[in-house]
Amino acid sequence: MKILIIDEMHLSIMDMLKLEGHEVNYAPKITRAEILDQVASYEGLIIRSKTPMDRELLEKASQLKFIGRAGAGLDQIDLKYLETKGVKLFHAAKGNRDAVAEHALGGLLALFNQVIKADREVRKGIWDREGNRGHELMGKTVGIMGFGNMGEAFAKRLAGFDVRILAYDKYKLGFGNGQVEEVSWEKLKEEADVLSIHVPLTPETRGFFTLEEVKGFKKPIWLINTARGEVISFSTINQTLDQGILRGAVLDVLENEKFQKFTDSQKEEFERLAQRENVVFSPHVAGWTFESYVKINEVLVENIKEFFPNS
Template sequence: MTRPKVLISDKMDPNAARIFEERGCEVDVITGETPEQLKARIADYDGLAIRSSTKVTADILAGADNLKVIGRAGIGVDNVDIPAASSKGVVVMNTPFGNSITTAEHAIAMIFALARQIPQANERTQKGEWPKNDFMGIEVTGKTLGLIGAGNIGSIVAARAQGLRMKVIAYDPFLTPERAIEIGVEKVDLDTLLARADFITLHTPLTEETRNILSAENIAKTKKGVRIVNCARGGLIDEAALAEALDSGHVAGAALDVFQTEPAKESPLFGKPNFICTPHLGASTTEAQVNVALQVAEQMADYLVSGGVSNALNMPSLSAEEAPKLRPYMKLAENLGSLVGQLAHGNLTRISVEREGAAAELSGKPITGAVLAGLMRQYSDTVNMVNAPYLAKERGLDVREIRHDREGAYNTLLRVTVGTESGERSVAGTLFGTDAPRLVEIFGVRIEAELEGHMLYIVNEDAPGFIGRIGSLLGEAGINIGTFHLGRRQAGGEATLLLSVDAPIPPELVRQACALQGVKTVMPLEF
């Protein structure tokens, strides 16, 4: 078996390469390449491990025909074109927890630096001055800290601030009342936070909703004398507006580890006596650098070797332990999606994926992704579970997931139903044993069959002699029948026939089959 190949294109802890090797991957460490060099090289690799230096653009991804996963050792993925990766079918992972403590501690350090003006006092003292009376600080004890964002890093900052006897309030649309109680913060709206906080720290990703969340308008709503810290993402603060607020004294001090443009060679904030900054050091500790490198290697190797998906930004998570259990279901799901996609006529408008019995207890997202991958294969030969949902969305397909608690005729069952201009069409399947996918129903007709290889689907009048006629036709054409599956709703009505054959059915043979007496539909299938 060929081992997956991984390229590490940015400097990271050497133990990352060791982990890739130990887990069954080949790895090359080639850093400092130009975009043109990376574009020329990337087609040879299944995985790309990066830090912040490598920019994975749509142009680079265009040539990455074998690439399956990009792993970012760190939280931010601003340097990866995620939509382009998704359309290419490439999983994008990050390591959201490897540097959480480090970044949170940096924010706390910035709070202290602002409160006691440590950088400014240090600079003048080292010049031989003794400016003891020029630096009157404030205590953080008893002050109100306002968190904009109370996720993983924000909650760690809250815990540290509470240890300093600060009152912590938080604005976060995703923060539930229960979680707020759990981490010991008061949940408030943004205007309330701006009006009450003595210190404000930001801990959100940069999105269209959070861009310039501290705009000129919102900075004007803050409490006079507020101190602002940003160790999250550049672009969350209007830097020109912050500079004006520092000049006016409305904002007593600001500390930034991140800037809208990096590296920040110039900024309206530079030179302000009440401003301090660091060059994006939030994750820069020995422990964090080791943690994120090891974590990204483990995640990528799990995906490439066993199919486990952790911390993916464009695909549902699937642990390495879950993957073997889900694999036969995902094969069944993909086959059902492919079957209904090949047989359903007209423009598809909606699709539902129903799970019952043992299937209802499994994670639904990977199963739905597999169904869509099978369905979308008729539109693209590079479709997979990653880009299939995006292709479905582009086509305006309404996707629904339905989970049933009921017990049916089968221990486990998947049903895929598509809506077309001419009505709904449904297929269903189960597992025989624990790992043998089987079709059990097609368009309301009970029929048991393995979906594999070359197959022929026929709907005909249920009348004597038909089986002999189709067998003779295929035999005369030199097409050997592998398996034969027959179902019908009632005697004398319509019968459904599924044949597996040892070679593709040529178009001329399909036309001859259609001309047989009693035949209503003939379609070759491929799985």
């Protein structure tokens, strides 16, 4: 097949696809206008998240057989339109699930042990042991919302820490085992000390964590969000931290990740968040390791090969 790659990828994907007999055009700097002009001649598209796969673009892709999403999130893709056209969608959540799981755990341990605060102080010659006393993860109850590739991988990383693991997934049943308790959302809210979010961005999850929703947790919790920032606003995080409903947060994603496009309200609320020592930030890199960069390619190419074995 003739395949167009429109985002930065590890260059190993070129040889992987060519080995399967595909003709590949690697064009990571291509503009949307150029994609619209050229896409009709391609049977495959491989993307990250730079360009929305909306109806305007997809209608131009008259020969399209598949889209390969180099990552997990599908919120920028018109899934209903793809379905009506019979276009196959591959995504590579298995390629970066281990990276996301390790990042979530690393962020939680850094938060519990005040690693970032302590590091900053020691560099300034401040030796404050009591002010940097930490918490142990052992003995805590960790709640996982969403038990797909990412949630399951995170649970595996927790297994050696002697924690109790509760998991809730609205669309998946029967996944409980000796290490993970499958529970209702209400039970998770009653018993969790830590909440790690692993859900996609959908109309249902966008803005799901309102102030009232977070207030529904029986105990103050630590929050980890390596999924999508739009599930909880800056304002809600600030309010729940102010009220002691949240004890701290690990945020790899933000409700708006383009600083220059913050609204006045977002700018004000983010500045408040940025002053807090019990918030750990990273720039949406949980799944962005050197290893996952290659693994994503391997997963995508294997999916294409399995579905189109004779292409």
